[in-house]
Amino acid sequence: MKNSVKYAVTGALAGAANGFFGAGGGLFLVPLLAAWTKLEERKAFATSVAVILPLSAVSAIVYWFRGGLDFMTAWPYLIGGAIGGIIAGRVFQKVNMLWLRRVFGLLILYGGVRAVLLL
Template sequence: MKMKKWGSAILGIISGVLNGLFGAGGGVAVVPMLEQMEIEPQKAHATSVAIILPLSAATAILYFMRGIQVDGSMLLWLIPSGIVGALIGAKLLKTIDQDLLRRIFGAVIIYSGIRHLLG
């Protein structure tokens, strides 16, 4: 149990660093790392989502303190539509097979990685 606590603490640090560098990118590392800790995929996704708000809030405050501003006009569209998407995703999470979920997640990560590499 002690190892799991240390693993969680290290994962939190890694997630926080990635969040600070890439936005909410910490979740990208959290899901596979939680799965390596033998947490089922659906629970790993839910846990990842649960840490996004506090990590993102801390990162946003630090960005603001360093003079990095947000685009307020984008927030008016992104927040409501993101909530709708989150509701849809949460409902789908309950119904999607765990292996299919893992493949979809992997495909999204690969697509994103290739887009950034070529970008």
């Protein structure tokens, strides 16, 4: 039961991040999956991607019903994102975890600095 609460809290944080910011669920999922479920980091990254897909779909549906989603604008990004996801999925197993952690950290840091400085 205790683990179920941890998992639900982790999912709720990821869902809230997705709903508020349009992305960012992995910011919560990756470290918490690794810490709370003891998943190996590579599996935590991959599991995060699997969880974020339905969370993103739910967020997109909510935005669509509220008139905040423009599918025509989103299509090119969706196609590019799918291609990038396929390439990254194939390369993922070959990337050293230390470098993957560093890049992940740098992306979070970059996003944080941009958000704070409003660049």
